[in-house]
Amino acid sequence: MCDPEQKDLYAVLGGSPSDSLQQLRHRYQQLALKYHPDRLGGENSAESSVKTFLEVDAAWKILGDQTTRREYDLQRRAQELKQxxxxxxxxxxxxxxxxxxxxxxxxxxxxxxxxxxxxxxxxxxxxxxxxxxxxxxxxxxxxxxxxxxxxxxxxxxxxxxxxxxxxxxxx
CATH class of the missing domain: 3.10.660.10 (DPH Zinc finger)
Structure with missing residues (x-):
């Protein structure tokens, strides 16, 4: 779940590990509204917006659940400790x-x-x-x-x- 080449899920949501679940949910909702494919219309950057939406959604699926967030945090910490x-x-x-x-x-x-x-x-x-x-x-x-x-x-x-x-x- 925490690959060194993977983006930091907190950064994807514009948050930090110290953010509460409510703060992360709020950030997710803002980004989902901004990048959701149904809200894009005929914009030229639709492909990059869809990619961003999928990244935001994937980050929220992990950070929005207490169990998977804890696992992610532990793996993230283990990766940091390898340094x-x-x-x-x-x-x-x-x-x-x-x-x-x-x-x-x-x-x-x-x-x-x-x-x-x-x-x-x-x-x-x-x-x-x-x-x-x-x-x-x-x-x-x-x-x-x-x-x-x-x-x-x-x-x-x-x-x-x-x-x-x-x-x-x-x-």
Missing amino acids: DWTVDSTVDLEDMTWETDGCECSYSCRCGGTFSVSKEEVQEETQRRLQELNEQEMHRGAQSGVLVCCDTCSLTIYVTWSLNKKMHMSK
Whole structure:
């Protein structure tokens, strides 16, 4: 869903990842009205307008649904993390705020944005790390972690947690 050569779906709608669903819907509706094939009449640029409408519609189909938007955001974040990012700080998972409605932990960025890591990301990385470790390393307090980008700026943090402790996210 998030191909590096694919256009940024937020940019297609003229929005950003921090926009609410209502804001994105409003942007989609404005663009759909502007580029919809039924509203074009006999304009010369009808072909490019139809192409733009199809891009806008495809972006809305992904960003307009909470599940597909979250998947897109995760893939987008993973793509960004493949780049060489400077880590701003290290944060322990227990210092983050558990968001029960979103099944994720969040941490405020100095820009006003948010760093978020989902319960699934933590569980997947924990399982992967446990498979790598031997029993002796487990008794020495092995840790795991993931890089997390801010949802509004370019800062990145490294979120860590102990593999020996029960996660507070299991509440």
